[in-house]
Amino acid sequence: MATAARSLHLPALPKPSNPSSRNHLPVPSQFRPLPRRHGRRRLAASSSDLTSFPDSTPTPNGVFVPSAAAHPAAAATIDVDAATEAELRENGFRSTRRTKLVCTVGPATRGAAELEALAVGGMNVARVNMCHGDREWHREVIRAVRSLNEDKGFAVAVMMDTEGSEIHMGDLGGAPSVKAEDGEVWTFSVRSTDTSLPDRIIHVNYDGFAEDVKAGDELFVDGGMARFEVMEKLGPDVKCRCTDPGLLLPRANLTIWRYGSVVRERNAMLPTISSKDWIDIDFGIAEGVDFIAVSFVKSAEVINHLKSYITARSRGSFHFIAKSLIGVLNCDCFIVCPSDIGVIAKIESIDALKNLEEIIRASDGIMVARGDLGAQIPLEQVPSVQQKIVRMCRQLNKPVIVASQLLESMIEYPTPTRAEVADVSEAVRQRADALMLSGESAMGRYPEKALSVLRSVSLRIEKWWREEKRHETLELQDVSSSFSDKISEEICNSAAKMANNLGVDAVFVYTKDGHMASLLSRCRPDCPVFAFTSSTSVRRRLNLQWGLIPFRLSDSGDMESNLNRTFSLLKARGMVQSGDLVIALSDMLQSIQVMNVP
Numbered sequence: 116m117a118t119a120a121r122s123l124h125l126p127a128l129p130k131p132s133n134p135s136s137r138n139h140l141p142v143p144s145q146f147r148p149l150p151r152r153h154g155r156r157r158l159a160a161s162s163s164d165l166t167s168f169p170d171s172t173p174t175p176n177g178v179f180v181p182s183a184a185a186h187p188a189a190a191a192t193i194d195v196d197a198a199t200e201a202e203l204r205e206n207g208f209r210s211t212r213r214t215k216l217v218c219t220v221g222p223a224t225r226g227a228a229e230l231e232a233l234a235v236g237g238m239n240v241a242r243v244n245m246c247h248g249d250r251e252w253h254r255e256v257i258r259a260v261r262s263l264n265e266d267k268g269f270a271v272a273v274m275m276d277t278e279g280s281e282i283h284m285g286d287l288g289g290a291p292s293v294k295a296e297d298g299e300v301w302t303f304s305v306r307s308t309d310t311s312l313p314d315r316i317i318h319v320n321y322d323g324f325a326e327d328v329k330a331g332d333e334l335f336v337d338g339g340m341a342r343f344e345v346m347e348k349l350g351p352d353v354k355c356r357c358t359d360p361g362l363l364l365p366r367a368n369l370t371i372w373r374y375g376s377v378v379r380e381r382n383a384m385l386p387t388i389s390s391k392d393w394i395d396i397d398f399g400i401a402e403g404v405d406f407i408a409v410s411f412v413k414s415a416e417v418i419n420h421l422k423s424y425i426t427a428r429s430r431g432s433f434h435f436i437a438k439s440l441i442g443v444l445n446c447d448c449f450i451v452c453p454s455d456i457g458v459i460a461k462i463e464s465i466d467a468l469k470n471l472e473e474i475i476r477a478s479d480g481i482m483v484a485r486g487d488l489g490a491q492i493p494l495e496q497v498p499s500v501q502q503k504i505v506r507m508c509r510q511l512n513k514p515v516i517v518a519s520q521l522l523e524s525m526i527e528y529p530t531p532t533r534a535e536v537a538d539v540s541e542a543v544r545q546r547a548d549a550l551m552l553s554g555e556s557a558m559g560r561y562p563e564k565a566l567s568v569l570r571s572v573s574l575r576i577e578k579w580w581r582e583e584k585r586h587e588t589l590e591l592q593d594v595s596s597s598f599s600d601k602i603s604e605e606i607c608n609s610a611a612k613m614a615n616n617l618g619v620d621a622v623f624v625y626t627k628d629g630h631m632a633s634l635l636s637r638c639r640p641d642c643p644v645f646a647f648t649s650s651t652s653v654r655r656r657l658n659l660q661w662g663l664i665p666f667r668l669s670d671s672g673d674m675e676s677n678l679n680r681t682f683s684l685l686k687a688r689g690m691v692q693s694g695d696l697v698i699a700l701s702d703m704l705q706s707i708q709v710m711n712v713p
């Protein structure tokens with residue numbers, strides 16, 4: 116198992132310099148013959164690599180090599196994830212992990228040392244779930260992740276899940292869990308109370324609960340981890356008999372079933388984003404989270420609404436700054452400020468499945484939230500639904516996270532079951548962008564071990580898949596919305612194909628907003644994609660996408676000097692070396708260049 120990275124001591128990385136001014140003029144290419152490819156690479160470099168490049172000369176074979184042009188490379192810096200850098204140095208390009216890992220942060224992992232261990236172990240995104248804990252609790256976690264990024268050179272993105280207004284139980288008066296035994300009679304009550312309730316009485320958060328249920332209904336706790344049959348209703352109290360014993364966890368979700376399907380009564384009218392969720396969303400925007408994951412999405416409408424809200428909010432604050440600057444110049448202009456926060460739709464209800472395609476199109480990413488989904492559709496349908504969602508997301512170029520119970524037994528035990536390993540393998544083989552830990556990292560006994568299982572299984576299956584099926588015949592549909600987009604898409608499709616056919620070491624993409632990087636990721640090429648962007652927030656968001664290694668690099672204004680700088684900075688850090696074959700793309704200069712690192 117790949118546990119080595121956990122014991123690595125990673126030095127703090129240099130701080131970014133200010134981005135220099137832009138100039139988007141295309142650069143004339145210069146050429147020279149392609150040297151023979153190196154065999155096994157040694158990723159060692161000395162600081163002398165920083166100093167100069169050989170002059171390049173034009174050749175007729177169309178291979179571009181940047182000219183020396185005395186570039187002030189030493190003046191610039193590049194930011195790369197400390198965990199990736201260690202991985203690259205150790206194993207080279209081919210074996211970097213392509214599948215991204217999301218960890219839910221909870222009581223077991225909120226401390227600075229625990230968070231750092233997760234980052235070192237490969238956590239790409241830290242998730243906080245607003246179902247649990249208060250805002251102060253989450254604020255501390257978000258700030259701890261940010262300090263970790265700043266002090267230790269990580270680029271861990273933060274995702275915040277909304278609570279949503281589905282029906283769930285209360286807090287159990289502070290108990291970590293309670294056991295319901297077969298045949299026991301429990302009362303589910305909507306009576307509000309501040310004091311802890313007597314044994315076998317559970318508070319339900321939704322006032323309409325007692326009206327929605329009928330005697331004879333089945334009540335599923337947490338998607339069927341325990342089940343009850345409704346016996347009778349006594350005003351706000353619903354008396355139920357336990358039919359399937361199980362552990363009840365605080366704030367577990369409740370679903371009502373009647374004649375074999377989920378009951379959608381008045382609770383179908385609950386808003387997807389409750390008033391408490393809106394306050395949490397404002398909190399998330401203020402704290403600068405990278406993603407907001409919306410629980411129990413039913414339609415694309417709510418995603419569009421949230422996206423315009425976020426854009427309006429960021430434009431509002433941008434305008435405030437812009438106005439004070441522009442006011443001095445006595446002019447006015449309309450500034451379009453694309454949102455810095457990605458909106459993820461959690462697919463966990465029948466309604467979401469009905470409107471799947473339009474929800475995927477509206478969102479910036481999708482979570483296959485199998486926990487609650489498995490409570491709303493028969494369990495045996497979950498695997499095929501997962502595969503369908505993963506495929507559709509790839510077609511529509513949206514990152515997709517497979518979530519819940521991947522390594523559930525590791526909440527308690529240090530090794531996973533065979534079935535769990537098979538489940539993780541299947542998600543990796545489907546080439547989902549990311550895998551997520553929930554309870555395993557939030558409140559389990561072995562968060563780091565669980566993460567290391569995800570990491571080693573991902574690496575193994577990715578390698579196996581490259582060997583087994585190098586070139587799959589998946590036809591990617593056209594996703595572009597304009598002619599210029601169409602050009603980018605064609606360039607990325609062709610570059611990915613060339614990368615596989617030529618067996619290049621890496622594709623480099625210079626991208627302002629990350630779009631071209633995600634189009635490349637969508638092709639799932641055999642080599643990693645190094646994505647260079649001048650924006651720290653784009654860099655963090657790209658961390659959710661398959662196969663992308665995001666770097667922050669100030670844009671020097673033209674492709675040639677960007678390349679020269681990249682080569683010298685990466686060589687100085689031992690991450691590439693002379694002779695490595697790369698394909699380079701840029702969204703400013705729509706071209707494909709094939710070259711050896713000078």
Ligand SMILES: Nc1ncnc2c1ncn2[C@@H]1O[C@H](COP(=O)(O)OP(=O)(O)O)[C@@H](O)[C@H]1O
Nearest residue numbers: 219220221222244246247248364553554557558
């Ligand atoms: N901020 C938190 N505070 C306390 N417990 C938490 C927190 N976040 C997560 N947990 C625990 O970890 C479990 C798994 O987290 P998650 O999957 O996000 O939520 P849920 O189980 O409610 O769907 C939760 O059931 C809860 O017990």
Ligand SMILES: C=C(OP(=O)(O)O)C(=O)O
Nearest residue numbers: 463484485486487518519
């Ligand atoms: C990821 C999920 O959502 P949550 O953990 O918030 O219930 C799920 O239901 O699978």
Ligand SMILES: [K+]
Nearest residue numbers: 246278368410
């Ligand atoms: K939830």
Ligand SMILES: [Mg+2]
Nearest residue numbers: 463484486487
């Ligand atoms: Mg859920």
